[in-house]
Each structure stands twice: as structure tokens, then as C-alpha cells.
Amino acid sequence: MNFQKVVFAFFILLAxxxxxxxxxxxxxxPDHHNIYELFAAIVVNLIATVMKFGERSHIGNVLLASSLVADLQLLVSACIWGWVAHISADGVTPGAMASIVSLAAGAFIANIVSVILLMVETATFRR
Structure with a gap:
């Protein structure tokens, strides 16, 4: 068993x-979406992105691209949440929360692509 591959898959699935x-x-x-869970998702996605930098295959490049997309969308959603919670006079409105969750949902789709690519890479692995 390759422990490095286990950790790699662990972080992709955890993200x-x-x-x-x-x-x-x-x-x-807003009460259905925890800010600490968003923070954890951002941190784990960033860790998964760093782990993908060593891949040199074409699938590795697409894995990295999907991870960068997820990072970008999660970071923008956190910035919007910070903006509306601390700077905006209206606070976290339903419309703002819909924007935050929509961006996180886009990151979710990018993470699904990462998991599918990981499964394809695992299925095509030759011993």
C-alpha cells in the first residue's frame, strides 16, 4: 500500500x-450554513491543491486545474461572507447567502470532477 496515495485520496475526498x-x-x-465548515473546506481544499502540484501527467494537470477552480470559488465566497457580515450595512441577507452558497456549490462541482478523475486514474493504474 502506498501511504502517500492514501493521504492524497483522503484530502481529495475530505474536500x-x-x-x-x-x-x-x-x-x-444563513443558519443552515456554518462559517467554520466553509473555513474547513477552504483549508482542506488548499492542502489538496498543494498535494496536486507534484503530478506531471495530463490527468494531474486537470486535477490541479479543478482544485484551483474550487479554491478560487471558496475563497470568493468567504470574501463575500466577510464583506456582507462586517462591512455591509444590511448584514447577511438571504440574497447574499444565496451568492455565497452558489459559489460554494460551484466549488463542489469542481471537487466532484477531482474525485471522478482520481477514480479514473486509480482504475487505469497498472501494477
């Missing part, structure tokens, strides 16, 4: 599940 946990719930209800 997906944390992102799913954040997105799950009513899109415009």
Missing part, C-alpha cells in the same frame, strides 16, 4: 465532503 456539508441546506438561510 468534497466538507464542501457538500456546507452547501447542504436552504440556499438563502
Amino acid at each position: 468534497l465532503t466538507l464542501n457538500f456539508g456546507f452547501v447542504l441546506g436552504a440556499i438563502d438561510a
Whole structure:
């Protein structure tokens, strides 16, 4: 068993599940989406991205691209949440929360692509 590959797959799957946990719930209800879960999803996605930098195959390049997309969308959603919570006079409105969750849902799709690519790479691996 290759421990490095286990850790790599662990972080990719953890990024997906944390992102799913954040997105799950009513899109415009702030009490359905935990800010700490968004933070955890961002941190784990960034760790997964760093781990993908060593890949030199074509699938590795697409894995890295999908991870960068997820990172970008999660970071923008966190910035929007910070903006509306601390700077905006209206606070976290249902419309703002819908934008935050929509961006996180886009990151969720990018994480699904990463998991599918990981499964394809694993299935085509020759001993």
C-alpha cells in the first residue's frame, strides 16, 4: 500500500465532503450554513491543491486545474461572507447567502470532477 496515495485520496475526498456539508441546506438561510465548515473546506481544499502540484501527467494537470477552480470559488465566497457580515450595512441577507452558497456549490462541482478523475486514474493504474 502506498501511504502517500492514501493521504492524497483522503484530502481529495475530505474536500468534497466538507464542501457538500456546507452547501447542504436552504440556499438563502444563513443558519443552515456554518462559517467554520466553509473555513474547513477552504483549508482542506488548499492542502489538496498543494498535494496536486507534484503530478506531471495530463490527468494531474486537470486535477490541479479543478482544485484551483474550487479554491478560487471558496475563497470568493468567504470574501463575500466577510464583506456582507462586517462591512455591509444590511448584514447577511438571504440574497447574499444565496451568492455565497452558489459559489460554494460551484466549488463542489469542481471537487466532484477531482474525485471522478482520481477514480479514473486509480482504475487505469497498472501494477
